[in-house]
Amino acid sequence: MKNLKKRLKQGETLHGCWLNTGSSLTAEIVGLSGFDWVLIDLEHGAGSEKDVLYQLQALEHTPTAAIVRVESSESQRIHRVLDMGAEGIMCPKIANPAGALKVVQGLHYPPDGGRGVAKMVRATGFGQNFAQYYQDAKDNVLGVAQIETVEVLNHLDEVAAIEGIDVLFIGPADLSMELGIFGQFDHPRFKEALKETVNAARKAGKATGILFFNTYDYQTYHDLGIRMIACGSDATFVAEGARNLSKKLDSFRSTHKIQTS
Secondary structure, eight states: OOOHHHHHHTTOOEEEEEEOSOOHHHHHHHHTTTOSEEEEESSSSSOOHHHHHHHHHHHTTSSOEEEEEOSSOOHHHHHHHHHHTOSEEEESOOOSHHHHHHHHHHHSOTTTOOOOOOSSSGGGTTTTTHHHHHHHHHHHOEEEEEEOOTGGGGSHHHHHHSTTOOEEEEOHHHHHHHTTOTTOTTSHHHHHHHHHHHHHHHHTTOEEEEEESOGGGHHHHHHHTOOEEEEEEHHHHHHHHHHHHHHHHHHHHHHHHHHHO
């Protein structure tokens, strides 16, 4: 484990990005690039659970911690990726305290949850260090609830107070869509929702996170007290790099034509 949960509790600002191509190679490249954490996306990403295993293996020798966003809060989905060695779980569209409690049930072993016990899995060194993993799991496994619905805005204090939910992570695209102001991140209602989320997390001694799309927004969100910050994805990096290089080559080609005509 790479102490992601402990670092957030200490108030550090941690930088991350999304992995949505399902590629172990891009996972390794990003893991060696200086991010504190990455999010392997099973909700919208191109990869399957089998691809998650390969990505976790690729990230193992990097300094970057791996969180997996599962498709739902079903315990079996959570168990599988934790057994593979994920350091944390993000669950989308948590709407109320009952939904948050369901996440915690899948995250932790009894008596704190209902996670099934399996010793011969990757997370425990295939049985070699199960006792140590079991002892440390509650302090190491990060539980991230995504704040993306109108309903959850009425239950922020209750969700934040649940032991095992460590981060309230704002999903700006879905939240703004549900608020009827899609993509309007400067809208007063969206800004109000941000502040409400940060305040609820702060009162409960929890962290707040967000994914944003423009690096110029960094200061705004950091000043609000958001400490789990994500920007970009492996697909974005490849697409933007390819487009930028293609444009440069096109400009050279145009210049060359002018000079030789």
